Amino acid sequence: MSYASFDNVKDNRYRNNKYEDDLFFKKNSENRIIFHIDANSAFLSWDAVYRLQHGEGVDLREIPSVVGGDPKSRHGIVLAKSIPAKKFGVQTGESLMEAKIKCPKLTVVPPRFHIYIKSSNAMFDIFSEYTPIIQRYSIDECFLDVSENEEAKRDPYELAIKIKERIKVELGFTVSVGVSNNKLLAKMGSELKKPDAATTLFPHEIENKLWPLPVRELFMVGRATEKKLRTIGINTIGELAQCEVGVLKERMKSHGELVWKYANGIDHSLVRRENYIEMKGIGNSTTISFDVDTKEEAHMVLMSLVETCSMRLRDSGNICKCITVSIRNSDFINYSHQRVMSYETNCTDEIYKEVIRLFDEMWKDEPIRHLGIRLSQLSTAKNRQLTLFDYKDIKKKESFDSVIDEIRMKYGTDAVVRAKFIHSGLKPIRGGAGAESYPVMSSIL
DNA sequence: TCTGGGGTCCTAGGACCC
DNA sequence: TCTGGGGTCCTAGGACCC
Numbered sequence: 001m002s003y004a005s006f007d008n009v010k011d012n013r014y015r016n017n018k019y020e021d022d023l024f025f026k027k028n029s030e031n032r033i034i035f036h037i038d039a040n041s042a043f044l045s046w047d048a049v050y051r052l053q054h055g056e057g058v059d060l061r062e063i064p065s066v067v068g069g070d071p072k073s074r075h076g077i078v079l080a081k082s083i084p085a086k087k088f089g090v091q092t093g094e095s096l097m098e099a100k101i102k103c104p105k106l107t108v109v110p111p112r113f114h115i116y117i118k119s120s121n122a123m124f125d126i127f128s129e130y131t132p133i134i135q136r137y138s139i140d141e142c143f144l145d146v147s148e149n150e151e152a153k154r155d156p157y158e159l160a161i162k163i164k165e166r167i168k169v170e171l172g173f174t175v176s177v178g179v180s181n182n183k184l185l186a187k188m189g190s191e192l193k194k195p196d197a198a199t200t201l202f203p204h205e206i207e208n209k210l211w212p213l214p215v216r217e218l219f220m221v222g223r224a225t226e227k228k229l230r231t232i233g234i235n236t237i238g239e240l241a242q243c244e245v246g247v248l249k250e251r252m253k254s255h256g257e258l259v260w261k262y263a264n265g266i267d268h269s270l271v272r273r274e275n276y277i278e279m280k281g282i283g284n285s286t287t288i289s290f291d292v293d294t295k296e297e298a299h300m301v302l303m304s305l306v307e308t309c310s311m312r313l314r315d316s317g318n319i320c321k322c323i324t325v326s327i328r329n330s331d332f333i334n335y336s337h338q339r340v341m342s343y344e345t346n347c348t349d350e351i352y353k354e355v356i357r358l359f360d361e362m363w364k365d366e367p368i369r370h371l372g373i374r375l376s377q378l379s380t381a382k383n384r385q386l387t388l389f390d391y392k393d394i395k396k397k398e399s400f401d402s403v404i405d406e407i408r409m410k411y412g413t414d415a416v417v418r419a420k421f422i423h424s425g426l427k428p429i430r431g432g433a434g435a436e437s438y439p440v441m442s443s444i445l
Numbered sequence: 446t447c448t449g450g451g452g453t454c455c456t457a458g459g460a461c462c463c
Numbered sequence: 464t465c466t467g468g469g470g471t472c473c474t475a476g477g478a479c480c481c
Contacts, residue, residue: 451480452481453478454478455476455477456476456477457474457475457476458473459473459474460471460472460474461470461471461473463468463469463470
């Protein structure tokens with residue numbers, strides 16, 4: 001490998017995981033110290049803290065409670081649960097109906113994302129005092145590379161305890177910290193003990209701490225993978241680790257190899273700071289509170305999604321070349337239709353026209369429960385190619401969009417609304433930047 | 446089971462080109 | 464018309480994460 005070309009390769013390291021066997025990483029991974037820090041029952045804890053600070057007597061964390069959506073508008077799932085609720089068997093992601101059957105006295109509170117974002121930022125600010133290398137994995141999780149922190153070098157576990165205590169004292173909620181020398185092990189470590197705990201999971205501890213766990217507990221082993229593994233007699237992470245890689249690769253392609261590596265604690269990915277993470281796409285979707293069964297209504301819902309989505313696109317400074325529309329029907333069957341366009345755009349109007357075309361081509365004239373759009377193949381707006389022919393028209397649309405954006409930023413998204421929504425009973429604007437919209441890692445890199 | 450919303454990555458199959 | 468192989472791009476759908 002030529003080191004002269006190393007800098008050119010560097011950018012690609014952030015985009016794919018083909019470099020894990022790179023000597024560079026192997027040589028350095030033993031010296032790295034990585035923390036994974038996870039806020040315990042984040043939404044629920046944060047809501048509880050806010051309520052206490054605003055004079056409410058009850059601590060949601062001490063009673064069976066959940067943060068959840070409104071079943072009437074068909075958003076009724078559990079987003080976060082208290083520990084007392086967990087004791088009743090309440091699970092994140094299940095319907096509120098189910099949760100209430102398990103625990104009839106359950107307290108349900110609606111989510112308040114603006115509060116969660118503040119709590120998340122406050123947590124992040126404290127982490128920033130210990131290292132500049134922080135990856136926000138989601139609203140409630142961070143990876144910290146503290147390899148260069150003097151306290152971490154002396155005793156990483158002590159530092160983990162110190163940070164955890166600071167969060168508790170200064171912000172009023174608890175976190176779980178995982179300590180190791182790569183991200184995967186740090187993440188698995190933070191799962192081992194919670195709430196309010198710090199746990200090491202260094203390579204020499206894998207056999208005792210990680211391998212006895214059910215295979216489903218491993219990062220990247222979901223429902224489908226668990227099933228496949230169990231059919232070949234693999235039930236624990238240890239059994240997966242000791243399995244022949246070839247067998248897994250044959251049955252599950254690259255995913256088989258990936259989970260085998262994770263079971264063995266192998267992961268050479270870097271803690272990536274925010275600015276190194278590029279957006280691949282921007283999407284908004286919504287479950288409508290009733291089944292939509294006319295084209296006109298569907299078009300209006302799509303318009304409300306295009307409004308937010310295109311605004312987010314413009315806000316990010318990007319234009320898109322590919323548009324995807326997805327439908328979930330009343331039987332919960334999903335399907336989608338996408339097109340790469342011959343041009344790139346960030347105009348509400350142009351995106352809407354394409355969205356409508358895609359929808360009309362795909363819709364099977366059946367009741368619709370959920371609609372989504374996604375804008376991808378992004379590039380920076382500055383590089384946009386314009387033909388002389390459409391130059392004037394596009395400039396006009398662009399300035400129109402930017403005026404609307406400005407008004408909405410200043411006075412709220414409802415400040416400007418399309419006339420046809422006014423007596424329609426439909427929401428003119430749907431979706432948004434969302435609380436869980438931090439850049440996501442998919443296979444940890 | 447009356448079951449959200451925002452992401453990423455992978456794969457299979459088809460179209461098209463050389 | 465029959466016979467290929469390799470490469471790339473695109474689409475739809477699935478799996479996984481929080």
